[in-house]
Amino acid sequence: MASRNRKRPRADDPPQEHRPSKKLRAEGRAQSSSNFAPEFWDNLSKVWLTPRALRELDRRNDARPAPKPLAPAVHTADLARFTRRGGLDLRHLREYPEPRDAKATTMSPKVKKASAYDKNFEQHLADHDIYLPSPNRQAPRPNLDNTRLLFSARRPSLSDSCFDDSAFEDLLQKNETESEGTVMRNVIPIITGNASIPNEGSLPFTNFESLTGDLTVNAAPDFFDGALPGDVDKSVREDLRQIIIPTTHANVPVAPNFFLEAKALTGNAAVARRQACYYGAHGARAMHALQNYDEEEPVYDGNAYTYSATYHAGMGALQLYAHHVAAPTEPEGRPGYHMTQVKAYSLTSDRETCVQGMGAVRNARDLAQRHRDEFIRSANARARQSPNRTSSAQEAKSGQEA
Template sequence: MPPNRKRKLCVEAEPTTDTKRRKLENQQRHRTPSWFWDNLSRLWLTPRALREFDRRTVWPAAPLPPDRTGKEDIDLAQLKRFARHGGPGLGDLRAYPGLETAAPSSRMMDPSQSGSRKRAKISDTSSKTRKSSAYDPIFEQHLIDNSIYPHGYDHGDDNGSVYPDNWEEINEMLARPRPSLSPSRFPREAFRKFEKTNMQALTENTVMSKAFPIIAGTADIPSQENLYFGNLKHLTDGSITKAKPDFYDGSRPAELKKQVREDLGPYIVPSTNTAAPCVPNFFTEGKGPKGTSDVCKLQALYDGAMGARGVHELRSYVGQETLFDNNAYTITSTYHHSGLLTMYTTHPTASEDPKRSNEYRMTQLRSFAMTDAPDTFRQGAGALRNARDWAKEKREELIAAANGKVPDTEHSDLVSSTQSFVSLSSNEHTHLESETSADELALNMDTFASSSRRTPVGARTNPPSKVASNRRVKEKTVRDNMRSGTRRSERRE
């Protein structure tokens, strides 16, 4: 190949100025917020941490060049020609000065790209930031600094208090047999079918959409997959992403009274979609063949803390007497493509840090190798299904208790409106100015009484007879008072 041809190929292979500029902008746009690094108690040596260090490092100014001698020997024409072609490249100089607000990569750009350097400059105030997630090695350190502890964390003076008081009770519940998983209803052939389905699931989405439903069963429990918890309040300082569990169970929003949902919305209503299940307290995170179990466990830790906080706020809404009973009401699980199913509890405890009121501790319950043998699969699937039923039972108990704290607004509105009509009929001066006859007033009252007796949507079709009789007595009293007031006004006339 001719030399000119080689030189032309090399020039075409080099990235253009616009490509380098876009690459620099992407690096700046996906930078983690600065307060995320400032609040860490321990910095790990990761590539992102090194980039943040380079961004904050102020490079020293270049020293002044020494005085030149023998200037008469300089060929000015050659020097001008050299300058017109860009001059020497300064990108390899260690102390080459650059703009303080520019990224380190922009300081080392070739001088021939000086025209694009100004366009590539991005200030810290205008650049978008990328929040840390479970895929970041420093994510676990951030959770620990905010009193969210994973299973196995060394507390130093641990005497078994990291486990909830109902840990053994939950394990006994998980071990209950399930008739749907008996050998007669779930034979060896069904296990082989699950094993084949799990083996052919090559992505995380396929694992959670095909293999995991065989384990979870077909319970009538409101659930959702891959729902972003954008409506919940930040669990820490807002520098990490909000939770997005692969699978979770909750309750229908209609089961909670409107007042409860409005008061505790940022803690128990996970999504702005009002149809999504609320009060989540069962979660599952899954991973495909290339997914790591460490990331899966961190995601389950984050999900469990979000769910435990919501349950804690709901219990606080009910009463403060047994708020910190050291019991767990939230269960999380992880499932990997390798067949490993692990289940955890997450419960809040009182924090010793004056800056925080709660701590969240994650403890392991059981683990099962789902692809090991049919009996092992039956045990693991039975434990997961029992956990879903147990979490539903705890949700229903808390929701019923929270609804009991809200007064019956419909009954109070009816009583107040009836009393207002009674007080209006007893005002004689008001009826002297009115041109409405007693029969018309009685007709209006009959219409009001009939409309008030309509059964609202969702109400009981057969109300207690005692309440109905009391209502009829009140309506008769109102009509009698109205007629008597009109008769007195006619006599005065």
């Protein structure tokens, strides 16, 4: 058994050149509430035309010094000769900034709040090897045959006697809301069931080491499952504290590997999928770190141990995804985090489809818990058998006897 060296880089650590400086971290956090830091836009391999991109363009234009106007040319009063030469010279007006004291008219349209999870955020994820499902991209896919079979298992809690037509009609009525908070309070508990799995939601993952350079926003899933902190050995928690412990709040579940993101009637389904991809990458990294804890070389087995779901109340659309980690494609490169669709259901179409979808979510939660518990047990066992741990315990015992 190889001894644990806490200074040894983890398999999921980004290369040294990809790690943000403290100054960059501070700037990224300070600007994420209104728009991303300038470094975010400078580092994108492709910039998409989104409201946030236009906001950054406006900011940069405002910061540019006003150009020195050229003296207008003097032209003859002979109209024919004047037009033959191309007309009035307006070059001195090029790039002339809008007056800073210009006032918006009362007819100006109201600016709609732009989501942080737009196409440029998706591009930023891809630039950091975090990928959404795409038929146009050749990507390693996990074997999901057994996963789909497990997702389809029938649940006694969703039998005809437990979830009848009246229960289905009640779900449809509660589903008719434009409030995401109402969906989370009234609809999601029906879908997820009442399993005794530690869960939490709407808490920013401020303790996690950034997967993308800390230039965007902290992950903050609507709902996530994890383990009780006390179930993880103290040494494992300390060694992987920025990989498996999402927040510094006491008693918040750790090592999360099931996530759910919900949208109301007017919510954006594409945004929900990007959020699920982002959160699922954090979960996949946590599972991979536990799986390879105290190992000399990381193992990339290509299996998915993290799952996510998105629910759009407006369409009744439930999507389930698997997330797995792939080995770096080049030496000293980053691991790849891949999102793959597993199943999809329309919960509002009929009771039978609704039961199948809700059963798949509950089965996914159970399967995620089995993966999580297995990796935690293995990591705990390796931590307790570590020579470093044994030596420390013996030294402490000798000190007490003395």
